[in-house]
Structures are given as C-alpha cells and as structure tokens.
Amino acid sequence: MIGFAILIAAFLGLMLLSIHVATAIFLVGWVGDATGAGILGQMGGSINWSTMTDYVLVAIPLFIMVGEVLVRSGLTDKMYTALALWMNRLPGGLLHTNVAACTLFSATSGSSVATAATIGTVALPSLRERGYSERLTVGSIAAGGTLGILIPPSINMIIYAAMTDASIGRLFAAGVVPGIVLALIMSGIIVVIALAKPSVEGRRDRNIPLMEKVRQLPHLLPVFLIFGIIIGSIYTGMATPTESGALALVASLILAATTGRLSLSMLNDAARATVRTTSMVVLILVAAFTLNFVLGFLGIPQELSAWVRDLGLSSHAMIWVIAIFYLVLGCFLEAVSMMVITIGIVGPLAVSLGYDLVWFGIFMTLMMELALITPPNGLNLYVVQSIRDRGGSIMDVFIGVVPFVIAMMLMVALLIYFPQIALWLPDTLFGPST
Amino acid sequence: MLKKTSQALSTVSDTLAVLSGWAIIIFSMIVSLEVMLRKFAGVSIQGLDEYGGYVFGITAAFGFSYALFTRAHIRVDIVLRFVPRPGRALLHLLSIVALTGFAFTMVHSGTGLVFSSWDLSARAVSPLQTPLIFPQGLWLLGLCLFATASLLLTTRSIAALLRNDLAEVEEIIGVPSVEEEAKEEIEAARARGMKSGIELPEGGR
Numbered sequence: 099m100i101g102f103a104i105l106i107a108a109f110l111g112l113m114l115l116s117i118h119v120a121t122a123i124f125l126v127g128w129v130g131d132a133t134g135a136g137i138l139g140q141m142g143g144s145i146n147w148s149t150m151t152d153y154v155l156v157a158i159p160l161f162i163m164v165g166e167v168l169v170r171s172g173l174t175d176k177m178y179t180a181l182a183l184w185m186n187r188l189p190g191g192l193l194h195t196n197v198a199a200c201t202l203f204s205a206t207s208g209s210s211v212a213t214a215a216t217i218g219t220v221a222l223p224s225l226r227e228r229g230y231s232e233r234l235t236v237g238s239i240a241a242g243g244t245l246g247i248l249i250p251p252s253i254n255m256i257i258y259a260a261m262t263d264a265s266i267g268r269l270f271a272a273g274v275v276p277g278i279v280l281a282l283i284m285s286g287i288i289v290v291i292a293l294a295k296p297s298v299e300g301r302r303d304r305n306i307p308l309m310e311k312v313r314q315l316p317h318l319l320p321v322f323l324i325f326g327i328i329i330g331s332i333y334t335g336m337a338t339p340t341e342s343g344a345l346a347l348v349a350s351l352i353l354a355a356t357t358g359r360l361s362l363s364m365l366n367d368a369a370r371a372t373v374r375t376t377s378m379v380v381l382i383l384v385a386a387f388t389l390n391f392v393l394g395f396l397g398i399p400q401e402l403s404a405w406v407r408d409l410g411l412s413s414h415a416m417i418w419v420i421a422i423f424y425l426v427l428g429c430f431l432e433a434v435s436m437m438v439i440t441i442g443i444v445g446p447l448a449v450s451l452g453y454d455l456v457w458f459g460i461f462m463t464l465m466m467e468l469a470l471i472t473p474p475n476g477l478n479l480y481v482v483q484s485i486r487d488r489g490g491s492i493m494d495v496f497i498g499v500v501p502f503v504i505a506m507m508l509m510v511a512l513l514i515y516f517p518q519i520a521l522w523l524p525d526t527l528f529g530p531s532t
Numbered sequence: 533m534l535k536k537t538s539q540a541l542s543t544v545s546d547t548l549a550v551l552s553g554w555a556i557i558i559f560s561m562i563v564s565l566e567v568m569l570r571k572f573a574g575v576s577i578q579g580l581d582e583y584g585g586y587v588f589g590i591t592a593a594f595g596f597s598y599a600l601f602t603r604a605h606i607r608v609d610i611v612l613r614f615v616p617r618p619g620r621a622l623l624h625l626l627s628i629v630a631l632t633g634f635a636f637t638m639v640h641s642g643t644g645l646v647f648s649s650w651d652l653s654a655r656a657v658s659p660l661q662t663p664l665i666f667p668q669g670l671w672l673l674g675l676c677l678f679a680t681a682s683l684l685l686t687t688r689s690i691a692a693l694l695r696n697d698l699a700e701v702e703e704i705i706g707v708p709s710v711e712e713e714a715k716e717e718i719e720a721a722r723a724r725g726m727k728s729g730i731e732l733p734e735g736g737r
Contacts, residue, residue, distance in 0.1 A: 113607075113608040114608070114610070114611045115611075115623060115626065115627075116607050116608060116609055116611060116612040116623050116624075116627055116707070117607065117626065117627045117630050117631075118605050118606065118607050118627055118630070118631050118634075119605075119606045119607065119608065120605060120606075120631075120634065121627070121630045121631050121633075121634045124634050124637075125630065125634075128637070138641070139641075142637070142638075142640075142641030142644075143641035143642050143643075143644045143645030143646075144645055146638055146641060146642060146645075147589065147642070147645055147668060147671065150588065150589035150592055150593065150671065151585035151586055151588060151589040151667075151671075152585065152588075153581045153582075153584055153585045153588075155588060156584045156585060156587075156588040159553075159556045159588065159591070160556065160560055163553070163556060163557070163560075331567070336567060336571055337567050338581075340563075340581075340584065341563050341564075341566075341567050343560070344559070344560035344561075344563035344564050344567070345560075345563075345564050345567060347556075347557070347560040348560055348561055348564045351557070365553075365554075365557070366550050366553070368553065369549065369550050369552070369553020369554055369556070369557070370546070370549050370550060370553060370598075372553050372556065373549040373550075373552045373553050373556075373591060373595040373598055373599075374549065374595065374598060374599050374602055374604045375604070376591075376592055376595060377592050377595030377596050377598065377599040377604070378599045378604045378605055378606060380592040380595075380596075381596055381599070381605060382606070384638070385634070430608070430610060431608065432606055432608060435606065435608075474610055475608065475610050
C-alpha cells in the first residue's frame with residue numbers, strides 16, 4: 099500500500115510541475131528500477147520495441163484516421179442535420195440531438211475531442227439562435243462527447259486491452275449496451291429538467307413533413323455502415339480488431355470519395371493529425387509499459403491486493419472505493435494517463451476481487467469519461483468552452499455539466515449492481531468468458 | 533542558426549508525418565485486400581501482422597518529433613496556468629530537459645537492442661524470419677530524430693531564456709491552450725459551411 103501511495107503522490111507531484119505525462123510516468127518507473135528492480139538497463143530496449151510493434155496497437159492509428167476522414171469529408175455535419183429533424187419534438191428538443199449525434203458519431207470515432215468539437219461547432223449556433231439554455235447546451239455537448247470512448251471503436255479500450263490482455267472484440271461488444279443506456283439516461287435527465295423548468299428549452303421549429311424527414315435519413319447510413327463493418331467483421335471472425343480498423347478506414351475513404359471532398363490535401367491533413375495523436379499516445383504507452391514492467395517486478399500489485407484483502411471489505415464496497423479514487427484522480431489527471439498509470443496495479447486488484455477483466459474495462463472507461471468532464475482538469479469542458487465564440491464564463495460549462503456527471507455516476511451504479519449490462523452482449527456474441 | 537536548423541528539422545518531421553500517415557493508409561488497403569482474399573479465395577498473405585507492427589513502430593517513432601514540434605505531447609497545466617511568466621518559462625525548460633533525458637534513454641536502450649540483434653543476427657520468430665536489424669534500425673533512426681529534436685529545442689529555449697525572451701520560450705515549448713487545440717477542428721468545421729448551424733430544409737423554420 100505504501101508503495102502505491104508513494105507512486106500516486108510522485109505522479110501528482112511531477113504532473114503538477116507540468117512535466118510531460120510520458121516523462122513523468124517513465125521517471126517514476128526509472129526511479130523504481132534504480133532503487134529495486136535493476137532490469138531496465140538490460141530489458142529497456144526490448145520493452146520499448148515490443149510495445150511499439152504490438153499488432154493490437156496498430157488499430158489505434160487506423161481508427162483515429164477513420165474519424166478524421168469522416169469529419170473532414172463533411173459526412174458528420176450532414177448526420178447532425180438529419181438527426182435534428184427527428185429529435186426536435188421531444189421535451190428538451192435539440193438538446194437530445196446533441197446527445198444522439200454524439201452517440202452516433204462515437205460509433206465511428208474513438209476520440210472525444212473530435213466528437214465534442216465537431217458536434218459542438220454545428221450545434222451551438224443552432225441552439226443559441228433558438229434560445230436554449232446555454233449551460234445545458236454546452237453541458238450536453240461536453241458530456242455527450244465522452245461517449246466516443248465507450249461506444250466502439252474506442253482507442254482507450256484498445257490501450258486497455260493491450261495493457262491487460264483482455265479481448266478487444268469482447269470489450270467493444272461490452273461497450274455497446276452501456277453506451278446506449280448512458281445516452282438514454284442523459285436524455286432522460288434532459289426530459290426531467292425540461293419538464294421541471296421549461297425555460298431551458300428554446301423555440302421549437304414547426305413540425306417538418308414526414309417525407310422530408312425520411313429524405314434526410316440516408317445521411318445516417320455512413321455511420322451505421324462503418325459501425326457495422328467493424329462489429330460485423332469481428333463478430334463473424336472474418337477479421338481481427340486491427341483488421342476491422344483497416345476495413346473501416348478503406349470504407350470511410352470510399353464514403354468520403356462520394357462526397358467529392360476527398361483530395362490530396364485533405365488526406366495529407368488527416369495523415370498529419372493521425373500521426374500526431376498516435377505518437378502522442380504511443381510515447382505515453384512506452385513509458386507506461388516500462389513502468390508496469392518495473393512495478394510487476396517489484397511486486398507492487400500483489401502488495402496492494404494483499405493489503406486490500408486484509409481490509410475485509412466486500413467486493414462491492416471495494417469497487418466503490420476504486421470508483422471514488424478515480425473520480426478524484428480524474429479531476430486532476432487526463433483520462434488516458436490516469437488509466438495507464440493505474441491499470442497495472444488496479445487491474446489485478448479488480449480481478450482478485452472477482453471482477454471480470456472485460457467488465458472492469460467498461461468500468462474503467464466510464465471513469466475515464468468522468469475524468470473528461472470533471473473540473474478543474476476536464477478536457478472536454480475546455481474544448482466546448484473554446485467553441486463559444488461569443489465568450490462567457492467557464493463556470494457555465496462547469497455548472498451545465500453537473501446533471502451529466504450525475505447521469506454517469508448513475509451508470510456506474512447500474513454497472514456495479516447489474517454487471518450483465520456490459521457482459522450480456524459479449525457473452526451472447528462470443529459465448530461465456532472462460 | 534539554431535532556429536534555422538530547428539525549422540529544417542521541423543519541416544523534415546512534417547514530411548515524415550505525412551509519409552507515415554500514407555503508410556498507414558496503404559497498409560489498410562493491403563490488409564483489406566488480404567481479408568477479402570482470405571474470405572473469398574482462401575488465399576492468405578503471410579506476415580502482414582508482423583509488418584503492420586513494424587510500420588506502426590517506425591511511424592510512431594518518427595512521429596514523436598512531429599508531435600514534439602507541434603507541441604502535442606501532453607502536459608498537465610492546471611498549476612502552470614497560475615504561475616507568472618518567468619516561472620512558467622522555467623517549468624517549460626524543466627519539462628523539455630526531462631523529455632530530452634527520456635528520449636536519450638530510449639536511444640541508449642534502443643541502440644543496445646539493435647547491437648545485440650546485429651551480434652546475434654537475430655531474426656523475427658515468424659514464418660518470414662525477418663532479420664530484425666532492418667526494422668529495428670529504422671525505428672532507432674526515428675528515436676534518434678526525436679532525441680536530436682528535443683536537444684535542439686532545449687538549446688533553443690536556453691538561448692531564448694538567456695536573452696530573456698520569454699515569449700519565444702512559450703512559442704517553442706509552451707503548452708498550447710485547449711482553445712488553440714480545438715481551433716483547428718472548429719475552423720475546419722466552419723470551412724465546411726456550418727457557419728449558421730443547422731440549415732433546416734424549407735418549411736422548417
């Protein structure tokens with residue numbers, strides 16, 4: 099336990115000094131090695147090499163580029179318009195469109211910044227023009243954007259899988275139902291708020307003829323196509339998760355070609371953005387794998403598990419302790435960093451408490467979603483804030499996101515007491531886990 | 533002189549990033565072809581996963597310096613935001629010095645790996661038995677580029693700090709605000725004609 103506490107304190111200290119996250123992780127691993135393990139001198143090179151050539155991780159740039167291509171080709175913008183037509187009769191009107199559009203966009207994108215920035219840019223002016231509550235508008239976009247990492251494909255799940263050896267196929271399948279349930283809870287909260295305080299809702303548009311709505315439906319097809327290719331090819335065993343990313347990328351290029359926006363400069367920009375994000379993530383992963391190797395060698399995960407066992411808490415009580423721990427940590431740390439630093443220790447702990455590794459992956463993903471929207475350090479809050487070209491206090495975003503933080507905590511509770519929400523689909527598709 | 537070298541290196545990194553991105557696009561096409569062939573013709577191309585790993589490792593290694601020049605490597609700036617400018621500059625310097633140390637450690641351990649692969653004529657444990665020295669050599673080259681770039685930026689920031697040019701330090705190794713980060717995506721979306729939000733079809737308003 100002392101080892102774990104020192105570890106977390108060292109990270110927070112180094113990160114508050116604003117050292118690069120990757121360097122901070124590596125430094126802690128390196129100091130741990132120097133004081134006890136002494137293996138990095140011999141093994142360092144091969145740990146880095148095998149991390150960076152792990153075929154599982156090859157899926158990361160593929161899925162990042164799928165999102166880049168779809169956004170840059172304008173397919174996402176059209177999707178929002180089509181959805182808006184169908185959603186604006188519900189109490190809360192276009193606020194639901196934000197959640198629904200984020201949900202659908204998540205099905206093709208593994209990035210929450212891209213999701214929030216894209217949907218936000220389209221949505222904010224429309225909702226403002228119609229007089230919707232600014233706070234709820236920005237809150238729903240910031241929170242909806244986090245669905246990107248829960249609904250497959252998900253870069254965060256690929257990283258989780260690489261670090262814990264959980265199956266990507268099962269993780270992807272396990273994220274689907276919780277993703278939909280969470281979106282529904284968010285929408286439910288919007289309905290409740292809109293009924294309790296009708297002033298949050300803006301001017302309704304007149305009902306649009308059904309024919310017009312139907313005519314817009316094909317704009318939703320690209321999303322379902324990409325999602326279908328990914329899940330379908332993994333489910334039928336036709337492709338591995340990495341190969342499904344390759345298929346999805348080729349499909350998104352073909353779809354982009356049909357919009358007439360596919361050009362050399364567009365692809366070059368997508369290439370730059372993909373490499374930039376991928377390399378940023380990989381540097382953190384190289385450091386994290388090094389750290390985990392050292393920690394495993396020093397026996398820290400076993401030490402923590404033994405300490406927790408001696409506490410004699412029930413596994414439900416313990417998972418709540420872990421949830422609170424991540425909730426607090428997530429206020430200060432960026433989501434991926436938070437996962438890669440802790441997973442080598444907390445993962446084995448969860449398994450020793452009797453939790454399924456795939457289930458814990460979904461739990462972990464929810465905690466990362468919370469980390470993205472909990473102030474003061476919640477990336478999505480600032481992304482949405484930066485879209486508000488008329489300015490306004492960041493406090494609007496902090497307040498607007500509160501109902502959705504509650505929604506996510508509700509989802510965490512549901513997941514803990516009804517684990518089948520996550521496990522039913524993977525068990526049904528791939529058979530029970532062994 | 534320093535600035536010119538670093539600009540040249542930044543241009544090289546940019547070109548390599550675009551090439552790396554294209555390598556990923558081409559790789560995805562070959563893999564898709566292979567999946568189709570395997571499914572419908574029962575033919576399989578050997579070793580795509582192995583080479584996919586190499587492509588990924590090498591592109592990521594070369595991408596490190598591109599991410600460095602575009603200030604993409606993540607730093608947590610909750611405290612930094614409240615530190616006055618001279619203090620900020622020192623923290624920026626501390627972070628780039630530490631990153632340079634990390635980069636050189638990777639080069640050091642990578643060199644050890646490449647030398648032992650050379651000595652042992654190591655081959656991949658795969659049907660293709662690729663001599664590991666080739667992919668590992670390219671990978672090490674990417675790491676060397678990253679270490680060189682970090683060292684260059686460290687030197688430049690020290691020089692700027694000695695001139696008391698805090699703005700320059702900020703520009704070289706500062707933390708881009710989320711505003712800057714999201715600006716690109718937002719501008720791109722606006723350029724696609726989304727200025728006025730959703731355009732509901734006629735009869736919609």
